Amino acid sequence: MKGSLLLxxxxxxxxxxxxxxxxxxxxxxGLGLALLLISxxxxxxxxxxxxxxxxxxxxxxxxxxxxxxxxSSSDELLLPSRVxxxxxxxxxxxxxxxxxxxxxxxxxxxxxxxxxxxxxxVRIMGVIPHDEQAVSLIPxxxxxxxxxxxxxxxxxxxxxxxxxxxxxxxxxKVVLMTQALRQPSTDTKNGAGEEMQSTLLRVSGIxxxxxxxxxxxxxxxxxxxxxxxxxxxxxxxxxxxxxxxxEGDAPLVAGALRQQLTEAPIEVLTWRESIxxxxxxxxxxxxxxxxxxxxxxxxxxxxxxxxxxxRVLERRYEFGVCKALGLRPLQLAVMVIGxxxxxxxxxxxxxxxxxxxxxxxxxxxxxxxxxxxxxxLPPALVFDPILYSRLTSERIVWSVGIVFAMATIxxxxxxxxxARTELPxxxxxx
Amino acid sequence: xxxxxxxxxxxxxxxxxxxxxxxxxRGLSLRVAPGEFVATAGPSGSGKTTLLNIxxxxxxxxxxxxxxxxxxLHLLSSGELAQLRLERIGFVFQTYNLLPVxxxxxNAEFTLLLQGVPTHERRExxxxxxxxxxxxxxxxxxxxxxxxxxxQRVAVxxxxxxxxxxxxxxxxxxxLDSATAISLLDVxxxxxxxTGTTFIFSTHDPQxxxxxxxxxxxxxxxxxSDETREQGAAVG
Numbered sequence: 122m123k124g125s126l127l128l129x130x131x132x133x134x135x136x137x138x139x140x141x142x143x144x145x146x147x148x149x150x151g152l153g154l155a156l157l158l159i160s161x162x163x164x165x166x167x168x169x170x171x172x173x174x175x176x177x178x179x180x181x182x183x184x185x186x187x188x189x190x191x192x193s194s195s196d197e198l199l200l201p202s203r204v205x206x207x208x209x210x211x212x213x214x215x216x217x218x219x220x221x222x223x224x225x226x227x228x229x230x231x232x233x234x235x236x237x238x239x240x241x242x243v244r245i246m247g248v249i250p251h252d253e254q255a256v257s258l259i260p261x262x263x264x265x266x267x268x269x270x271x272x273x274x275x276x277x278x279x280x281x282x283x284x285x286x287x288x289x290x291x292x293x294k295v296v297l298m299t300q301a302l303r304q305p306s307t308d309t310k311n312g313a314g315e316e317m318q319s320t321l322l323r324v325s326g327i328x329x330x331x332x333x334x335x336x337x338x339x340x341x342x343x344x345x346x347x348x349x350x351x352x353x354x355x356x357x358x359x360x361x362x363x364x365x366x367x368e369g370d371a372p373l374v375a376g377a378l379r380q381q382l383t384e385a386p387i388e389v390l391t392w393r394e395s396i397x398x399x400x401x402x403x404x405x406x407x408x409x410x411x412x413x414x415x416x417x418x419x420x421x422x423x424x425x426x427x428x429x430x431x432r433v434l435e436r437r438y439e440f441g442v443c444k445a446l447g448l449r450p451l452q453l454a455v456m457v458i459g460x461x462x463x464x465x466x467x468x469x470x471x472x473x474x475x476x477x478x479x480x481x482x483x484x485x486x487x488x489x490x491x492x493x494x495x496x497x498l499p500p501a502l503v504f505d506p507i508l509y510s511r512l513t514s515e516r517i518v519w520s521v522g523i524v525f526a527m528a529t530i531x532x533x534x535x536x537x538x539x540a541r542t543e544l545p546x547x548x549x550x551x
Numbered sequence: 552x553x554x555x556x557x558x559x560x561x562x563x564x565x566x567x568x569x570x571x572x573x574x575x576x577r578g579l580s581l582r583v584a585p586g587e588f589v590a591t592a593g594p595s596g597s598g599k600t601t602l603l604n605i606x607x608x609x610x611x612x613x614x615x616x617x618x619x620x621x622x623x624l625h626l627l628s629s630g631e632l633a634q635l636r637l638e639r640i641g642f643v644f645q646t647y648n649l650l651p652v653x654x655x656x657x658n659a660e661f662t663l664l665l666q667g668v669p670t671h672e673r674r675e676x677x678x679x680x681x682x683x684x685x686x687x688x689x690x691x692x693x694x695x696x697x698x699x700x701x702x703q704r705v706a707v708x709x710x711x712x713x714x715x716x717x718x719x720x721x722x723x724x725x726x727l728d729s730a731t732a733i734s735l736l737d738v739x740x741x742x743x744x745x746t747g748t749t750f751i752f753s754t755h756d757p758q759x760x761x762x763x764x765x766x767x768x769x770x771x772x773x774x775x776s777d778e779t780r781e782q783g784a785a786v787g
Contacts, residue, residue: 127657127664134652442648445609446662446709447637449630545600545609548644 128452132459135432136467146428147468153421154472154524155479157414161520162480162510163488164410168403169511172368175399176392177258178335181225181362182371184395185378188386190359191395196230197302202356204385211381212363220374222364223255228347229359232299234279234340236287243283243340245299247347247358256364259328259341266291266326274346276325280336284327293324297342301352318350331506368392418527426531429461433535440539441547450540457539461532468528469521477517483510554621556717556749557583557606562615564601564772575601577772578615583765585716586747588740590754590763597769599753603719606751607640608632620716637665641710643720643752647702649694649709655701656681656690659708666713680708684738700731704738711742720752724759736762 136143176182185208187198200208205226212221228247233240246253250269254260259278260268269276277295279287289295298319322342330336348355365371371391378389393400433440440453448456487507564576575598583589591599604610605617608624617624620639627635636642641662649658656677663673681687684704694702703723710718720739724732736759743750752759760766768776 127661130657131650131652138652439648439650442644443650444633445607445636445642445644447633447665449633452665545604548604548609 128456129459132456133463135436135456135460136463139432142428142432143464143467146425147464147471149421149424150465150468150524150528151471151475153417154469154520155476156417157520157524158472158476158512158517159479159483159510160410160414161516162476162512163483163508164406165513165516166484166509166511168406169368170509171399171403172392174258175396176368177256177364178330178332179399180360180390180392180395181223181256182365182368182392183363183375183378183389184360184392185363185382185387185389186360188388191388191390196359199228199302199353199357199359200226200361200387202354204382204387205356205358205361207382207385208361208378211378217374217377220366220370222366223252225249225252225256225362225364226344226358227253227360227362228344228351228353228357230299230302230347230351232297232340234277234283234287235296235298236289236293238288239286241283241286242338243279243297244338245297245347245351246339246341247344247351248341249344253341256362257341258330259335259339262328262330263326264329266324268326269341269343271343273325274343275320275322276342277322278326278328278341279324280339281327281329282333282337283340284324286337289324291324291327295322295324296320297322297340297350299350301350316352318352320346320350322346418523422527422531425461425464425528426534429457429464429532429535430538432460433457433539436539437542437547440542441544444542444544445548450542453542454536454540457536458529458532461528461535465525465528469524472524473517473521476520477512480510480512483508484512554585555582555618556585556587556620557581557751558616558618559602559606560616560618562605562612562617564598564605564610564613575772576605576612579773580615581767581774581777583749583751585749586743587749587751588743588762588764589749589751589767590760590765591751591767591769592754592760593769593775598772599769600721601772602769603721603751603753606717607642607719608636637662638713639716641713641715641718641748643703643706643710643718643723645722645725647694647699647706647726649702649705651694654691654693655686655697655705658694658705659712661709662713676712677708680712683741684708685734698731700727700735703727703731703735707735707738707742711746711748714746715748717749717751720750722753722755724754724756729758732756732759 185200187200189195190198209224211217212224225248230245232243232245234243248269250271254268263278264281269278277297284290287295296319298317301316301318328336363374365374375389375391443453487509489507491506493506559579559581561578561580562576563578566573566575579598579602591602593599601610605612606619608627611625619635622635624632650661653661659677659680660673663676678690681690684707686701686704686708689697689701694705697705724735727735739750740762742748754760765777765779767774
C-alpha cells in the first residue's frame with residue numbers, strides 16, 4: 122500500500138499525542154496480560170502439585186486392580202501373585218523402567234484400630250515399606266517417629282488425626298481388628314474366611330498430610346503383617362500402584378499394560394479414572410479460571426475499545442481532512458489499526474515483563490497460602506498450601522496470542538468508524 | 552472544443568435536517584477555464600462552501616452535472632473520487648488542517664507519499680516549493696511551532712506539491728491578519744502564474760476579492776454576478 126510507512130509513522134506519533142492516556146491504556150492491557158500469565162502459571166503449577174500430591178496419597182498415576190474393584194470397592198477382589206509378577210516384570214523391562222519411578226503392591230481392607238482410650242474405623246494399607254516409599258507421599262510426611270522398615274512386622278504408621286483420637290504416641294500399643302478376606306480361590310472352611318482377626322501393633326510413626334480424611338483413617342503396616350491378619354495368600358494384593366516420572370505418560374503406560382495383560386481379569390486405570398473426583402475438581406477449576414480470565418480480558422478490552430474509539434471520535438475532523446486529501450477508507454482503517462497494534466505491542470512488552478517476573482518469583486519462592494488454611498485443608502482438596510507457578514512456553518504464546526487477537530479485533534470497530542468518515546460532514550466540526 | 556477546468560451544469564443541492572430542507576445551490580451553472588484565479592464571494596449561506604465541496608467531490612449534487620477536467624464526477628466511485636482528489640485537486644482549508652504529529656515537511660509531502668513518489672524526489676519538490684513560498688528552514692517544525700500564516704503556507708504547499716490542475720481554497724485567509732493574508736495571496740497568485748494551476752477560493756474578505764482575476768458573487772445558491780477583470784479592480 123502506497124504511503125504505508127507514513128501511515129505507520131502517523132500511527133506511532135498519534136499514540137504519543139496523549140502520553141498519559143496511552144501509558145494508562147498500555148498499562149491496563151499489560152496488566153491484563155500479566156494477570157493472565159500469573160493466573161495461568163499458578164493454576165498450572167497448582168494443578169501439577171495437586172495431581173502429584175493427589176496420586177501419591179491415592180492410587181498413583183496408574184493403578185492395576187482386579188476387574189470390578191473400582192466399581193465395587195470389594196476388598197475380596199485380589200490380584201493373584203502371578204499377575205503381580207507379570208506386571209512387575211513388564212514394568213521393569215525395556216523402556217518402561219525409564220518411565221516408571223515406583224511400583225507399590227498394596228493390600229487394602231477396612232478395620233478397627235483400638236487403643237486403651239478409644240477406637241476408630243481405619244483403612245488398612247498393607248505395603249512393602251521400601252516400595253511404598255517410592256510411590257506414596259505418606260512416608261515423606263512423617264511428623265513423629267519413623268516410617269515402616271522391611272523388618273518391622275508389628276509396626277504401624279498412623280495419621281496425626283487418628284493418633285489424636287486414639288490418644289496414642291510413638292511406641293503406644295494398638296490393636297487392629299478386621300475380618301479376614303474371603304477369596305474365591307480360598308476354601309472358607311479352613312477357618313480364615315469371614316472370621317474376625319486381630320493383632321497387636323506398635324505405633325512407629327505418625328504422619329500429617331493436612332488432608333483430614335487421610336490423617337484420620339489411613340494406616341500403613343507391613344504387607345506381611347496385613348496378609349497374615351487378612352488371611353491372604355503370599356503375593357496376592359488388592360492393587361499395584363505406579364508412580365510415573367511424568368504425569369502425561371499415564372495413558373501410555375496404562376495402554377501398554379492393558380495390551381500386555383489382555384487375558385488377565387484386571388483393570389488398569391489412570392489417575393483420572395481411579396480418582397475421578399480429583400479430575401473433576403481440576404476440570405472445574407480450569408473452567409472457572411478460564412471464565413475469570415475471560416472476564417479480565419473483556420474488561421480490559423472494553424477499556425481499550427473506549428480509549429481507541431474516543432481517539433477516533435476526537436479526530437473525526439482530522440480523518441475528514443485526510444480523506445479530502447485523497448486518503449482511501451482502507452488507508453484510514455490501517456492507520457487506526459496500526460495505532461492500536463502499536464499500543465498493543467507496548468502493552469504486551471509491559472505485560473510480559475511484569476507477568477514473567479512475578480511468575481519467576483512464584484516459581485522459585487512459591488505463593489504461601491498456609492495462612493488461608495489455618496485449620497487444615499478442605500476435605501475435597503489435596504494440595505500443598507505453598508503454590509509454585511509453572512508457566513510453559515505454550516501458555517505464554519497462547520496468552521500473548523489471545524491478547525493480541527483481542528486488541529486487533531477490538532480495533533476493527535474504531536477503524537471501521539474512521540474509514541466511514543463522511544465527507545463533507547466531518548469537515549464541518551470546527 | 553475547450554476543455555474546462557471545471558464545468559457545472561444546473562447543479563442543485565439541498566440539505567435536509569429532518570423535515571427541514573435548506574437549498575444550498577439552486578440550478579447553478581458555471582465554467583472555469585484552466586489557469587483562472589477565481590474568487591467566490593457572498594454572505595454566509597449563499598452556497599460558497601457547498602460549491603467548493605461539490606467541485607472537489609467531497610459532496611455530491613442532487614441534480615445537474617459536475618465535470619472536472621472533462622470528467623463527470625457523478626460517474627465516479629468514492630475510491631475514484633479519492634484518487635481524483637489525490638492526483639488532480641489540491642485543498643486549502645480555512646483552519647489549515649495540518650496533521651499535528653507530522654513536521655511541516657512531512658505534512659507537505661503527505662499527498663506525494665500517498666502517490667508513491669520516491670523519497671528523494673519528494674524531498675526535492677517540497678524543499679523547492681518551501682523556498683519559493685518563504686518556508687525554507689521551517690521544514691522540521693511541527694504545526695504547533697508555526698504561526699497561522701506559516702501553517703497556511705504549509706497547507707498551500709501540501710495542496711500544490713502534487714502539481715494538481717485545480718486548487719480549491721475555502722476562505723484561506725479567514726484566520727489570518729491582513730498582512731499575512733496578503734502575503735499568502737501573493738504566494739497563491741505567484742503559483743497560479745508560474746504553474747498555470749487553476750485556483751478557486753471562497754472569501755468574505757474585500758482585499759482578497761480585489762486580488763481575484765474573476766469574482767463570482769453568490770446569493771441564495773445562485774450566481775448573482777460573475778465579473779472577469781485584471782487584478783486590482785475595486786470591489787464594491
